[in-house]
Amino acid sequence: MDLDAEAQAIAAEAFRAVLDPSAWSAVADRLARMCEGPAIVSMRVFGADGSHERIVGLTGVDETALGAYLSHYSAINPYNALVTSAPDNRITYDDALIDRGIVRRSAFYNEWRHPIVPGGGGLLLNVARNAQSVLALAFDLDDRGMEIAPKRIEPLLARLSASLWQATELAQRVVTESASGAIGAVIGTMSVGAIAIDRLGHVVNANDAAEALFGRGFLYLDRTRRVHGKTPFAESMLQYLLSEALGARPRTATIRLRDYGADGDIFLTAVPMVPEKPFARAWALLPDDDAPSAIVYLATERQREIDVTRRLVVLFDLSSVEAGLAYAIYRGMKREDAAARLGLSHFEAAVALETAMRKMDVTRYRDLARRVGHLSRMAG
Known part of the structure; x- marks a missing residue:
């Protein structure tokens, strides 16, 4: 058997899995064919502490047992922590990690493993690792498979380990860039x-407008790209905002920070993103923590007014004066004060405000403020 040719063919499937993660099962299939007798080959990703296992490429399990196999192993497999302790890019036999006699006497083995998995033993190769996750290639073999493993499986994996690692690293970049790049393209167009x-x-x-606000000093980024408030009050308010958007039950939240510049106070609105779990993320080492989870909109009072009044003009066909008056009412200003601010007489302000309310299909100031407030939240 030409191990070099077989390694190249398996590596090709691994690189195809960068864009089509189902190809990991093809990797497992080809590896299983290299074993003599029954074998289960699996590609598994789990937390560095052995938790949260996901079997992403698998062959050798009968379809009737597949559901039980996956759910049981992902939920209570007691050996994952031992698997993570194995060195990276080095073939490790199970008896170097655990006592097979103890395994065979365990309820876990007798209830699940024995009817499904060949009884000889196993070996694994930890392909790649980061701070949160490990990608492991595992073999369960019968006695004959364990006998030939040093002559066939070990040399094959020695040829494959670098390619498997490269495919994993490439997939990591693809997932990272697709997740953050799309968001960056969207927020980059925002004023x-x-x-x-x-x-x-x-x-x-972060878009250019956000970077400009960071430059004003009321917020800043530390070396790890975490955002902080400049003052203790700003920091506490910011952490409250993030806890609302990133908590166990994410929800939109808005805070207002005092800023004594010409553009007025700063409004921050954090909007949780709907979680997207494309199939690629199910096996990539990239943990969910690294993906964009919320958008925080930052707007000065002046910028907020500009954006909201522009939306009022477009959506309700208001004039700039009508939109300015509607925004002033939303801010809680009296009509007389809003008129003076815009250089209008009391009569002109009354007519323009009545026209704005008719166009917006409201009859009370309260309803007008609620409708403008909705647009204000959309504008950040």
Whole structure:
């Protein structure tokens, strides 16, 4: 058997899995064919502490047992922590990690493993690792398979390990760039400041307007790209905002920070993103924590007014004066004060405001303020 040719063919499937993750099962199939007798080959991703296992490429399990196999192993497999302790890019036999006699006497083995998995033993190769996750290639073999493993499986894996690692690293970049790049393209077109943050609070994208606001000093990014408030009050308010958007039950939240510049106070609105779990993420080492989880919109009072009044003009066919008056009412200003601010007489303001309310199909100031407030939240 030409091990070099077989390794190249398997590596090709691994690189195809960068864009089509189902190809990991093809990798498992080809590896299983290299074994003599029954074999289960699986590609598994789980937390570095052995938790949250996901079997992403698998062959050798009968379809009737597949559901039970996957759910049981992902939920209570007691050996994952031992698997993560194995060195990377080195073939490790199971008896180097655990006592097979103890395994065979365990309820876990007798209830699940024995009817499904060949009884000889197993070996694994930890392909890649980061701070949160490990990608492992595991073999369960019968006695004959264990006998030939040093002569066939070990040399094959020695040829494959670098390619498997490269495919994993490439897939990591693909998932990262597709997740953050799309968000960056969207917020880059916004006039209002916007940043995308991951579940740990790191900024993964920021548009020019947001960077400009950071330069004013009321917020700043530390070396790890975490956003902080300049003052203790600003920091506490910001952490409240992020806890609302990134908590167990994410929800939209808005805070207002005092800023004594010409553009007025700063409004920050954090909007949780709907979780997207494309199939690629199911096996990539990239943990969910690294993906954009919320968008935080940053707008000065002046920028907020510009954006909201522009929306009022477009959506309700208001004039700029009508939109300015509607926004002033939303802000809680009296009509007389709004008129003076816009250089209008009391009569002109009354007529323009009545026209704005008719166009917006409201009859009370309260309803007018609620409708403008909805647009204001959309504008950040």
